[in-house]
Amino acid sequence: MAKDSPAPALIDDQRREIAMAIIDRIAAGEFLKTACEADGRISSRTLHRWVKADDDLAAELESAWHEHAENLYAEHAALAATANPENAQAIKVRLHALQWRIEKLSPEVRKRVEHHVTGSVDHRHQTLDQHGIEVISAAFGFSPQVLLPAPKGDDE
Numbered sequence: 649m650a651k652d653s654p655a656p657a658l659i660d661d662q663r664r665e666i667a668m669a670i671i672d673r674i675a676a677g678e679f680l681k682t683a684c685e686a687d688g689r690i691s692s693r694t695l696h697r698w699v700k701a702d703d704d705l706a707a708e709l710e711s712a713w714h715e716h717a718e719n720l721y722a723e724h725a726a727l728a729a730t731a732n733p734e735n736a737q738a739i740k741v742r743l744h745a746l747q748w749r750i751e752k753l754s755p756e757v758r759k760r761v762e763h764h765v766t767g768s769v770d771h772r773h774q775t776l777d778q779h780g781i782e783v784i785s786a787a788f789g790f791s792p793q794v795l796l797p798a799p800k801g802d803d804e
Contacts (some may be wrong), residue, residue: 666690667705668697675712677719717753720746731783 666689673683684692699705724746731739 663698664705667695668708670695671705671708671712674709675715677716700762713753717750720750720753733782736783 666687670680670683670687670690673686674680678686680695681692684690690698695709697708717725724743727739744762746783
């Protein structure tokens with residue numbers, strides 16, 4: 649297990665190699681602590697100190713978090729497409745969990761998810777077929793009638 653106690657000073661190439669191995673794991677979808685524990689050479693606290701002291705490593709870590717968020721966004725979109733009335737509640741819970749993780753990782757990706765999830769229904773209902781309306785309404789727990797245009801009455 650990695651320790652935070654002072655280790656012999658590493659030359660920059662060794663430090664970068666260790667940090668990049670962990671950063672690559674983060675980009676692939678692991679959490680920081682899990683990636684450090686799996687690597688076994690440094691703790692997440694040590695990586696934070698290195699990143700704080702090295703702008704290049706900071707940029708690499710930021711890029712890894714962004715890539716991780718992009719992968720979660722793709723998973724979010726694919727999962728939403730699998731929703732049907734039978735699995736809607738389970739899908740909804742998983743979508744919310746993914747959205748929370750994306751929001752924590754990348755503000756840029758978060759904006760797209762927020763738009764996707766809370767975007768204008770008036771804009772979206774015009775392009776949905778009946779099946780799409782049923783899937784979305786079931787996934788978010790409301791009547792399909794909410795997504796249909798209001799009938800034009802005599803009082804308009």
